[in-house]
Amino acid sequence: MIVGERKPLDEILEMVKDAKKILIVGCKGCVTVCNAGGTKEVGILAATLRLARLKEDNPIEIDEMTLERQCDPEYIEILEERAANYDIILSMACSIGPQYISEKFPEAIVYPALNTCFMGGAQEHGVWAEFCQACGDCKIHLFGGYCPIARCSKSLLNGPCGGSADGKCEVDKEIDCVWHLIVNKLMKQGKLDQLTQVKPLKNWTTSRDGGPRKIVREDLKI
Amino acid sequence: MKSGSNLEKLLNAGEFVITGECGPPRSADASVVREKAKYLKGYVDSVNVTDNQTSVVRMSSLAGSLILQEEGVEANMQMVCRDRNRIAIQSDVLGATALGIRNMLCLSGDHQKFGDHPEAKNVFDLDSIQLIQTVKMMRDEGKLISGQEMAEGTEPRLFIGAAVNPFADPFEYRVYRLAKKIAAGVDFVQTQCIYNMDKFKEYMKQAHDMGLTEKVHVLAGITPMKSLGMARYMQKSVPGMDVPDEIINRLKGVEKGGQSKEGINILLDQIQILKEIPGVAGVHLMAIEWEERVPEIVEAAGLLPRPTV
Numbered sequence: 001m002i003v004g005e006r007k008p009l010d011e012i013l014e015m016v017k018d019a020k021k022i023l024i025v026g027c028k029g030c031v032t033v034c035n036a037g038g039t040k041e042v043g044i045l046a047a048t049l050r051l052a053r054l055k056e057d058n059p060i061e062i063d064e065m066t067l068e069r070q071c072d073p074e075y076i077e078i079l080e081e082r083a084a085n086y087d088i089i090l091s092m093a094c095s096i097g098p099q100y101i102s103e104k105f106p107e108a109i110v111y112p113a114l115n116t117c118f119m120g121g122a123q124e125h126g127v128w129a130e131f132c133q134a135c136g137d138c139k140i141h142l143f144g145g146y147c148p149i150a151r152c153s154k155s156l157l158n159g160p161c162g163g164s165a166d167g168k169c170e171v172d173k174e175i176d177c178v179w180h181l182i183v184n185k186l187m188k189q190g191k192l193d194q195l196t197q198v199k200p201l202k203n204w205t206t207s208r209d210g211g212p213r214k215i216v217r218e219d220l221k222i
Numbered sequence: 223m224k225s226g227s228n229l230e231k232l233l234n235a236g237e238f239v240i241t242g243e244c245g246p247p248r249s250a251d252a253s254v255v256r257e258k259a260k261y262l263k264g265y266v267d268s269v270n271v272t273d274n275q276t277s278v279v280r281m282s283s284l285a286g287s288l289i290l291q292e293e294g295v296e297a298n299m300q301m302v303c304r305d306r307n308r309i310a311i312q313s314d315v316l317g318a319t320a321l322g323i324r325n326m327l328c329l330s331g332d333h334q335k336f337g338d339h340p341e342a343k344n345v346f347d348l349d350s351i352q353l354i355q356t357v358k359m360m361r362d363e364g365k366l367i368s369g370q371e372m373a374e375g376t377e378p379r380l381f382i383g384a385a386v387n388p389f390a391d392p393f394e395y396r397v398y399r400l401a402k403k404i405a406a407g408v409d410f411v412q413t414q415c416i417y418n419m420d421k422f423k424e425y426m427k428q429a430h431d432m433g434l435t436e437k438v439h440v441l442a443g444i445t446p447m448k449s450l451g452m453a454r455y456m457q458k459s460v461p462g463m464d465v466p467d468e469i470i471n472r473l474k475g476v477e478k479g480g481q482s483k484e485g486i487n488i489l490l491d492q493i494q495i496l497k498e499i500p501g502v503a504g505v506h507l508m509a510i511e512w513e514e515r516v517p518e519i520v521e522a523a524g525l526l527p528r529p530t531v
Contacts, residue, residue, distance in 0.1 A: 153333050154304075154344070158351035158402060160395075161330050162387030162414055163461045170461040171335050183395045196398050198406050201308065201352050201367065 070097030136206030277337025302331025
C-alpha cells in the first residue's frame with residue numbers, strides 16, 4: 001500500500017490560517033489502513049484544528065467526510081455540489097487525492113494534509129517500512145525475495161557495500177541491511193551461484209527515469 | 223599490458239608495491255595537492271585521489287589526479303557511482319584517460335548522509351561491480367554501454383582497481399564478493415584498513431585457496447593510528463572496521479606523547495607480517511592528513527628506494 005503520514009499540525013494550521021470554512025476529506029484506501037487519513041484521522045484532525053483556532057479566538061468551521069477512494073474520478077464526483085462551499089479543501093489521501101480534486105474542481109483551493117512517504121507494509125503495530133520503489137521491472141526472485149532497489153540505501157544490485165555492520169545499514173541502525181538478508185538467505189539455500197553472478201546494469205526506462213508512467217489496458221477501456 | 227601504468231608494471235614484475243592516498247582540498251587551491259605530492263613522490267608507486275570521500279565536497283578527483291601527475295606522481299583516480307549516472311561515468315572515463323590517467327579505482331561511494339550535503343539526491347545508476355565491468359568493456363572491447371564502438375587505439379587504457387572490505391558483515395560472503403569483482407574484470411584491489419591480522423590472514427587463505435590471488439593483485443590497506451583516541455573511535459564508531467584490543471593495549475602502554483610513534487611502530491610490524499602473507503602484492507598506505515609522515519614510514523619499513531620498471 002501507499003504509506004502516508006500526517007503533516008505536522010503547525011504546517012496545516014499555516015495552510016488554513018485565512019480560511020473560515022473548510023472541508024477535510026479522508027480516503028478509505030491505503031491511508032485508512034496505515035492510520036493516516038481515514039475517517040478516524042479526519043475526525044482527529046478536525047477536532048484538533050477547531051480547538052487550536054478557538055484558542056486563537058478565531059474559530060473555524062470544519063466539515064468532514066471520507067471518500068471510498070480519491071484516486072478514482074468516479075468517487076470524487078460526490079464533491080461536485082459541495083466543493084464551492086469551502087474556502088479550502090484539505091485532503092487526507094496520498095498526494096493523488098488532492099491532485100484529483102484540484103483537477104476536477106479548478107476553482108477549489110486544495111491542500112494536502114499528508115506527506116506521501118513510500119510503498120510498503122506494516123511490520124508491527126504502528127511501524128511501516130518501505131518495500132518497493134515501483135521500478136516497473138520486478139526482479140525480487142533473483143535476490144532471495146528481497147528488493148535491493150527499494151531496500152538498499154544505495155540500490156546496489158551487487159551488494160553489500162562495505163558499510164554494513166551487524167546486519168544493519170550504515171545509513172541508520174534502524175534499517176536492516178537488505179544485502180545481509182539476501183546473502184544469508186541465499187547462502188542458507190545453497191544458492192551461492194546467484195550471488196557470485198554479476199547482475200547486469202538495470203534498464204531504468206520502466207522506472208520514473210523514463211518519464212511519468214501510464215498503463216493503458218485496451219481490454220478494459222469502454 | 224592493459225594500461226602501461228607504473229602500478230601495473232610493478233605488479234606484473236612481482237614487486238611489493240606501495241600505494242598512497244591523497245584527499246584534494248575543500249577549495250580550488252592546487253597548492254594543497256602539490257604540497258602533498260612532495261611527501262609522496264618517490265616514496266609510493268601510485269596515489270589514490272579520493273572522489274569527494276565521505277560525501278564531503280572537494281576538488282574533483284580528476285583535477286586532483288592531474289595536479290599530482292604534473293608533480294610527477296602517478297595518480298589512481300577514484301570514481302564513485304553516487305554522483306554520476308552511466309552517461310557521466312563513461313564521459314569521465316574517456317576524459318580522464320585522454321588527459322593521462324592510467325589507473326582508476328571503481329567505488330560505489332559513501333552515502334551522502336555522512337557528508338556536508340545530506341540533502342542531496344544520489345544517483346547509484348550503476349554499482350561498483352557494474353562500474354568495473356563497464357570500464358573493462360570500454361577498454362577491452364572498445365565499446366560503450368550503448369554498443370557504440372571506438373576506433374582501435376582510442377579505447378580508455380586503464381588499470382582497473384576496486385576496494386574490498388574483508389571485515390564487513392557477513393564475513394563468510396566477503397571472499398565471494400572479491401570473486402565477483404574479479405569476474406567483473408578488476409585488475410587490482412585495495413582493502414579497507416586492516417588491524418585484525420588473524421582475520422585478514424583467514425580471508426587471504428580463503429582467497430588463495432580459491433585461486434583468486436592469481437587473478438587479482440591484492441594490496442592490503444593500512445592506516446597508522448595517530449593516537450589512542452583515534453584507535454578507540456575506529457574500534458567503536460567506524461562501520462566495517464575491526465580493531466582488536468591488542469592495538470588499543472599497545473597504544474595504552476605508552477604515554478600520550480609517544481602514541482603516534484607507537485602507532486607507526488604497529489604499522490611497521492603489520493607491513494612485515496603482510497609481506498609474508500601469500501597473495502598480498504603490496505600495501506595501500508592511507509596516511510589520512512598525515513602525508514608528511516609517509517617518507518619516514520616507507521623508509522623505516524625498508525621499502526626504499528622504490529623500484530622502477
